[in-house]
Amino acid sequence: MGPLVGRWRMKSAGFTLIELMLVVAIIGLLAAIAIPRFANLVIKAKEAAVKGKVGSLRSAVSIYYANNEGIYPGMLDALTGEPHYLDALPKIGIPTFPAHVETDTPLHFPIGPFMTLDWAGAVGYPGTAFVYFIPTGELRVNCTHTDTKGVTWSLY
Numbered sequence: 001m002g003p004l005v006g007r008w009r010m011k012s013a014g015f016t017l018i019e020l021m022l023v024v025a026i027i028g029l030l031a032a033i034a035i036p037r038f039a040n041l042v043i044k045a046k047e048a049a050v051k052g053k054v055g056s057l058r059s060a061v062s063i064y065y066a067n068n069e070g071i072y073p074g075m076l077d078a079l080t081g082e083p084h085y086l087d088a089l090p091k092i093g094i095p096t097f098p099a100h101v102e103t104d105t106p107l108h109f110p111i112g113p114f115m116t117l118d119w120a121g122a123v124g125y126p127g128t129a130f131v132y133f134i135p136t137g138e139l140r141v142n143c144t145h146t147d148t149k150g151v152t153w154s155l156y
Contacts, residue, residue, distance in 0.1 A: 043095060043148055047095055047147050050093070053092050054092065056090060057076065057079075061076075064078070065137055067083070072134060077089070094143050140154065141155075
């Protein structure tokens with residue numbers, strides 16, 4: 001007799017249009033919530049990488065100081081010589097501001113007892129330098145921009 005069983009028609013397998021529209025709407029809602037959070041994670045990962053690179057530079061300066069009987073390196077290039085404290089100077093660039101280009105070639109500008117290290121590759125570009133104080137071995141971030149948490153980069 002075909003698809004009829006008694007007086008009732010057999011229900012065909014599959015989803016109704018309403019069910020499919022409901023699933024698509026739920027997926028769209030979840031995507032609208034999740035995509036902005038994932039986009040922010042990329043910037044946070046880049047910021048964490050820069051903070052780690054600055055930390056490795058500071059550690060290398062401390063190890064140099066300990067190995068050389070209380071003398072800090074006159075230039076950070078000394079960290080890549082013999083003995084190796086670093087294989088190479090790390091590529092550094094503040095990721096939340098486009099003017100901070102990532103490069104591994106610091107330009108040295110001796111100014112009094114400290115030396116500025118411009119990792120942006122542009123001589124005299126304001127706010128793009130890291131400052132290395134030769135007498136104390138301190139490496140500071142000379143940038144007034146904030147990271148994703150709202151903390152000024154100069155505090156790192």
